[in-house]
Amino acid sequence: MKQNKYDEPEFFANYSQMARSQQGLEAAGEWYELRTMLPDLKDKDVLDLGCGFGWHCRYARQQQAKSVLGIDLSENMLQRAIQMTDDPKIEYRLQAIEDIDYAPEQFDVVISSLALHYLQRLDEVYAKISTCLKSGGTLVLSVEHPIFTARAEQDWHYGAQGEIQHWPVDHYQQEGRRVARFLDQDVVKYHRTVATHLNELINAGFVIQQVAESKPSSDMVEQVPGMRDELRRPMFLMIAASKV
Template identity: 50%
Template sequence: MTQNIYDNPAFFEGYATLDRSIKGLDGAPEWSSMQKLLPPLKGKTVVDLGCGYGWFCRYARDQGAANVLGLDVSVKMLEKAQEMTTGAGIEYRREDLEQLQLEAQSVDLFYSSLALHYLENIPALFATLYQTLVPGGMLVFSAEHPIYTAPLQQGWLSDQNGQKSWPVNHYQQ
């Protein structure tokens, strides 16, 4: 199964303190850029890949999307999304994106914010998305920059003088 650090209680607790967890889409630095890429959502079928707390799912529903499906591998994320969602119009489902199967030509928009970089087999997912999109459908996504995910041990290092640096070993891998 795809990497799932979000069900680790300590990691999940830390994630809950981030602006994106507290303020939703407005707390996500990439949101203003991604929002500009979105087509009109009224009447559309939308799937959020790695939906987390469900912020984008609720946005899509509120913009008039006809069907919204939020997928995440994390049970904790899906529980939080369900807890934060009132009303109808959104289905949340646990799914390993590397094993995703959906009906051909059934989705107008796939959206994913900072989730796809966790996957090892991205070509298989992209093949599935391509077959699932309706003609003219779109994939709008962001991915974590590799400078953050490249180090085997992520975090700041301090030298003997207290100078901090972020390691970028394994960047090309």
């Protein structure tokens, strides 16, 4: 059964209070790097996998994308996205990422932000993305970094006074299911090594163009409490790849 935590009332309420949920892309620590990895979106047909509130969909249209399709498994997410969007060139569709089945070479660009680490069979999804991308098309994705997903606890190691000491990494090579605590709820995620993320893309017919490990902008470090600690370990892995 596909996981859909975002339609659970308490979980969705907690998610809606996050800075990135209320303020959008500029409040997302990884955005200032991720946007540099996107290709020119002008006159492009764009697919957003796990579109959430539709922030990336609306950004694509601001960059003059020809059309944007955003899909998500959560009715709550799509309802909010629709409320925040006034653009006939953006379509939102209720669909699990695992179930995509689009025409060959339908899209120029596929974006997926912080959704693919919830999927068990990422290799199958990459193959479907490759099919629906045009030759030379681009996939840009972000996932939780393997350093972050290796331990289900996903937390710092603290000293006796509650001070942050370091970020522990363990069981890194043991890929698979993790039950992590996120927004006061148990959430199933899937840990993969950096090598697996890259090799699954290569096996699906992609050429890796760029790899980045998130770090906040200097402005965020200075202005957002706790953001300086995000320089101590990468929370997100970002990859841009093109279809051969």
